[in-house]
């Protein structure tokens with residue numbers, strides 16, 4: 676069993692190099708490269724079925740990838756130990772997961788995992804409040820919570836466990852406008868690197884961050900620099916990887932993505 680990540684960094688870079696992931700015979704993610712540091716946000720957009728959730732699952736190392744390189748602070752998931760990797764690079768599900776018990780019980784259980792022992796913690800009750808929920812919901816059975824309550828509680832628990840990278844699969848899909856703005860503010864201030872799947876075209880502008888649009892078929896991938904700069908069309912599939920390096924100024928992608 677892997678030891679807990681006692682020497683984990685407080686600031687880290689996630690990097691992908693030429694990542695490829697297939698489902699059966701179909702290549703879903705091809706030749707994808709980018710890097711992202713703590714405090715930065717990368718939005719992932721694209722049509723339904725293009726592979727956004729699959730990309731997040733791959734980054735969480737829930738699904739194996741075919742080829743390429745995936746590292747956090749210079750170490751692969753195997754070098755970290757897979758449970759430690761998942762404690763540091765945490766996937767927050769799109770849909771309501773069928774949890775048993777209450778959110779407070781889930782939080783307690785997760786903290787007992789070996790990979791979570793000795794790690795820093797956030798203030799879960801404070802997060803619940805910031806997300807616009809009453810404290811009492813922490814002790815209500817998941818089965819009695821609304822979709823929007825459950826979505827915010829899953830998120831609050833994930834943030835409180837203090838991963839270095841949060842993989843967010845449409846974290847505001849079940850929320851009204853006010854709750855959406857609360858979630859955006861909390862996530863923006865949480866300090867983790869955020870990889871955020873969104874179908875809300877206004878979200879990147881409100882939160883700040885770059886946008887990677889995954890294409891269907893052989894269309895070009897589009898990488899948009901932050902804060903309203905003009906979209907940059909990447910070259911067609913077949914050229915070097917789509918590259919998004921962590922740098923303060925807008926960067927030019929060096930390649931494309933396709934099937």
Ligand SMILES: Nc1ncnc2c1ncn2[C@@H]1O[C@H](COP(=O)(O)OP(=O)(O)OP(=O)(O)O)[C@@H](O)[C@H]1O
Nearest residue numbers: 698699703721722723724725726727728729730769
């Ligand atoms: N476990 C699986 N087995 C077989 N095919 C899968 C599996 N998971 C995903 N796929 C396929 O991979 C492709 C990408 O799916 P994914 O869920 O990542 O899409 P998405 O871009 O997140 O879509 P949406 O916006 O609708 O959530 C789809 O064609 C889907 O059918």
